[in-house]
Amino acid sequence: MKRFVTFLSIILTGLACQPNEQTEPKPMKPQKIVVYQVFTRLFGNTNTSNKPWGTKEENGVGKFNDFTDTALEEIKKLGVSHIWYTGVPHHGVIGDFPEIGVSSDDPDVIKGRAGSPYAVRDYYQVNPDLAVDVTKRMEEFEALIARTHKHEMKVIIDIVPNHVSRHYEGKNNPEGVLDFGADDDKTVEYAKDNNFYYIPGEAFQVPEPKNGYQPLGAEKHPLADGKFDENPAKWTGNGSRLAQPDFYDWYETVKINYGVSPDGKKDFDELPSGADSLDWKAHYEFWQGKDVPDSWKKFKDITQFWLGKDVDGFRFDMAEMVPVEFWSYLNSNIKNTNPEAFLLAEVYNPSLYRDYIHKGKMDYLYDKVELYDTLKHIMYGYGSTDNLPPILDGLKDIEHHMLHFLENHDEQRIASPEFAGNPWKALPALVVSATSTTSPTMIYFGQEVGEPGAEDAGFGDPSRTSIFDYIGVPQHQKWMNGGKFDGGQLSDNEKALRNYYSEVLNFTRNSSALMGEYLDLHVFNRSINPNYTDKAFSYARWDESQKLIVVTNFDEFQSLKTTLKLSPELLKAWGLEKGEREIKELMFGKKKTMLRVTDSGAEIDLDFGPWESAVFEVN
Incomplete structure (x- = not known):
C-alpha cells in the first residue's frame, strides 16, 4: 500500500490541477483521432438502484438529452475528436410504446430486458428508450448530432450488416423501401435476392435454456411462453442452420444473405485483379451498373439515410462475416457521399486485415487479437513487453488503420477483479496504445x-x-455528479486518473511527431543492457519538427533505474550532436533527465517508478 500511495502522490502532484494558461504551450493542429465510445442508454442514467433484471422505472435509463452542452464540452476536453454513440438504431426491447404503435418484443428471443443493440429491429428509427418524447425520438437524436458538431466532435453510430433482430419490423421505411424479407421466396433455403436464409418445412424453436436461465429473471410476461412464431425458420445470426439454435448462439438475430449460397458460391461480381491498390473512387465506378444482391442495396440505402442525418461515420459489427466485395460496394458509396466519413470495422482475423482495408475500403479495424490481447496479458502481470515489437513490426504497413483500445463494450473493464483489479495498472498500456502508431485511440x-x-x-x-x-x-x-459533469463525487485518486487520461489523449492530439516515424528501441536495449527488463518498453517517434523518446515501466513493484541506449539507426536518422544535455518530459511536463551523445553512442538516464511513463523531447 505504501508503494502505491507514494506513486499516486507523484501523479497527483503533476495532474490534479489544470495546466497554467500562461505556461501551457500553444497547441498545434490536432492530428491523432481519439474516439470516445459511449453506451448511449447508460450515459445519462443517474439512478443507483441497480436491481438485477430491473425495469427502466426501477433502474433508470439515459436519454439523448442527457448529453448536454456541458457534458459534451467535458468529453471534448478529455481530448476526444469522435463520439461513437452505441445503441442508437431501434433494437429489440421489452415493453410497449403505444404512442408510436410499437409493441414489446418477445422475451424468448431477447437478451436482457433492455435488449442487445446488435439485434436491430428498425434501421430507419432510433431506440425509443433514448427519447424523452418517444413521438419525437428522431428529432431528439438529430438535435444531439447538431450539439455534438457544435462542440467540434464527429458522430459515429453502429451498423450491423451481418444480422438483424428476429423480430425485424420496418415501420419507418422511406417511401419505396421494402422491409427485409418482404419479397423473399420462403420455399427455398437460398436465393440471390432473398434477404434471409430459410429452413423450409421447419418452424423456429426457442433454444433450450441452460444454467437455469429464465427470460426476465423468471418474471411473468404474457409473451414469455417458450415460443416464437417464425415459420419457416431462418438461419441464426452467427450462422447456425438449425431450426432450434443452441442457447449460446445469437438466437435473438437472423443472418442476412449477401448472395453467398450455402455451399459458398458467390452470386455477384468478383473484384478485378489489383483492386487492393485502387482508391474508393475506382471501386465506386466498378460497381456502377452491376447487378448486386438485394441486401446490398438495402444496407446502402440505410447508410445513405443516416449520412443524410449528418452522421459522420459508422462502426460495422462483425464485418468479417460479410463478403469483402459487399464492403467495397457499400464503403465506396458512403465515401462518394461523404469522402471524410469514418469507417471502423470489427474484424478479428489478422489474415483478413489487409483485404478489408484495401479491398473493402475500411478506414480502421480493431487491433484486438494482437496489440490489445498482448497488452492485456502484460497488464495481468505475467506478460512480457518482448512480445510487443513483433506485433508493431508485423502491422507496420497498415498501422495507421488499426484502431487501438484497452476497453470497449465487449471487453472486461480494466478495474474489474476478473481483469487487472486496479485501473492504474493500465497507464503504461494507455501510453503505448496511444503513442506507438498513427492510428486512432479509443476509450x-x-x-x-x-x-x-x-x-x-x-x-x-x-x-x-x-x-x-x-x-x-x-x-x-x-463524474456525472447529478448532471453537472464536473467530477464532483470523484475521490482525489479518481480525479487524478481521469486527469492522466486527459493529459495523454490531449498530448496525442497535439503532437505532430506521433503522426510521423517510429523506431523500436526495446529490442536493442534488451540485447545489450541486463538492467533493462521485459517490463520496460521504449521507442522513438519523430517528424521534421519534433523528436520524441517514449519510455514506459509496466512493472507493478520494481522501479526502472538504468540507462536507455539509443540505437545507431536512430542516431543516424536524427544526426544528434555530441555532448551532454538536459531533456524534458512533454506529456506531463514534470520529469527531466540527461542525454549523453559520444563517439561510442548515446544514452538517457532512466529513473522510473512502478507504472510510470514519460515522453521526452530531444532538441
Missing part, C-alpha cells in the same frame, strides 16, 4: 474513472458493463 466511457463493471445486471455478466440491461454505471455517475 470506453467510465474507463477514465476506473469503472469496474461489477453489477449483477441480469443478463449481463459482471466485469463488463451490461449492454443488455437497464443499469447504472457507478464510477461514471460520480
Whole structure:
C-alpha cells in the first residue's frame, strides 16, 4: 500500500490541477483521432438502484438529452475528436410504446430486458428508450448530432450488416423501401435476392435454456411462453442452420444473405485483379451498373439515410462475416457521399486485415487479437513487453488503420477483479496504445474513472458493463455528479486518473511527431543492457519538427533505474550532436533527465517508478 500511495502522490502532484494558461504551450493542429465510445442508454442514467433484471422505472435509463452542452464540452476536453454513440438504431426491447404503435418484443428471443443493440429491429428509427418524447425520438437524436458538431466532435453510430433482430419490423421505411424479407421466396433455403436464409418445412424453436436461465429473471410476461412464431425458420445470426439454435448462439438475430449460397458460391461480381491498390473512387465506378444482391442495396440505402442525418461515420459489427466485395460496394458509396466519413470495422482475423482495408475500403479495424490481447496479458502481470515489437513490426504497413483500445463494450473493464483489479495498472498500456502508431485511440466511457463493471445486471455478466440491461454505471455517475459533469463525487485518486487520461489523449492530439516515424528501441536495449527488463518498453517517434523518446515501466513493484541506449539507426536518422544535455518530459511536463551523445553512442538516464511513463523531447 505504501508503494502505491507514494506513486499516486507523484501523479497527483503533476495532474490534479489544470495546466497554467500562461505556461501551457500553444497547441498545434490536432492530428491523432481519439474516439470516445459511449453506451448511449447508460450515459445519462443517474439512478443507483441497480436491481438485477430491473425495469427502466426501477433502474433508470439515459436519454439523448442527457448529453448536454456541458457534458459534451467535458468529453471534448478529455481530448476526444469522435463520439461513437452505441445503441442508437431501434433494437429489440421489452415493453410497449403505444404512442408510436410499437409493441414489446418477445422475451424468448431477447437478451436482457433492455435488449442487445446488435439485434436491430428498425434501421430507419432510433431506440425509443433514448427519447424523452418517444413521438419525437428522431428529432431528439438529430438535435444531439447538431450539439455534438457544435462542440467540434464527429458522430459515429453502429451498423450491423451481418444480422438483424428476429423480430425485424420496418415501420419507418422511406417511401419505396421494402422491409427485409418482404419479397423473399420462403420455399427455398437460398436465393440471390432473398434477404434471409430459410429452413423450409421447419418452424423456429426457442433454444433450450441452460444454467437455469429464465427470460426476465423468471418474471411473468404474457409473451414469455417458450415460443416464437417464425415459420419457416431462418438461419441464426452467427450462422447456425438449425431450426432450434443452441442457447449460446445469437438466437435473438437472423443472418442476412449477401448472395453467398450455402455451399459458398458467390452470386455477384468478383473484384478485378489489383483492386487492393485502387482508391474508393475506382471501386465506386466498378460497381456502377452491376447487378448486386438485394441486401446490398438495402444496407446502402440505410447508410445513405443516416449520412443524410449528418452522421459522420459508422462502426460495422462483425464485418468479417460479410463478403469483402459487399464492403467495397457499400464503403465506396458512403465515401462518394461523404469522402471524410469514418469507417471502423470489427474484424478479428489478422489474415483478413489487409483485404478489408484495401479491398473493402475500411478506414480502421480493431487491433484486438494482437496489440490489445498482448497488452492485456502484460497488464495481468505475467506478460512480457518482448512480445510487443513483433506485433508493431508485423502491422507496420497498415498501422495507421488499426484502431487501438484497452476497453470497449465487449471487453472486461480494466478495474474489474476478473481483469487487472486496479485501473492504474493500465497507464503504461494507455501510453503505448496511444503513442506507438498513427492510428486512432479509443476509450470506453467510465474507463477514465476506473469503472469496474461489477453489477449483477441480469443478463449481463459482471466485469463488463451490461449492454443488455437497464443499469447504472457507478464510477461514471460520480463524474456525472447529478448532471453537472464536473467530477464532483470523484475521490482525489479518481480525479487524478481521469486527469492522466486527459493529459495523454490531449498530448496525442497535439503532437505532430506521433503522426510521423517510429523506431523500436526495446529490442536493442534488451540485447545489450541486463538492467533493462521485459517490463520496460521504449521507442522513438519523430517528424521534421519534433523528436520524441517514449519510455514506459509496466512493472507493478520494481522501479526502472538504468540507462536507455539509443540505437545507431536512430542516431543516424536524427544526426544528434555530441555532448551532454538536459531533456524534458512533454506529456506531463514534470520529469527531466540527461542525454549523453559520444563517439561510442548515446544514452538517457532512466529513473522510473512502478507504472510510470514519460515522453521526452530531444532538441
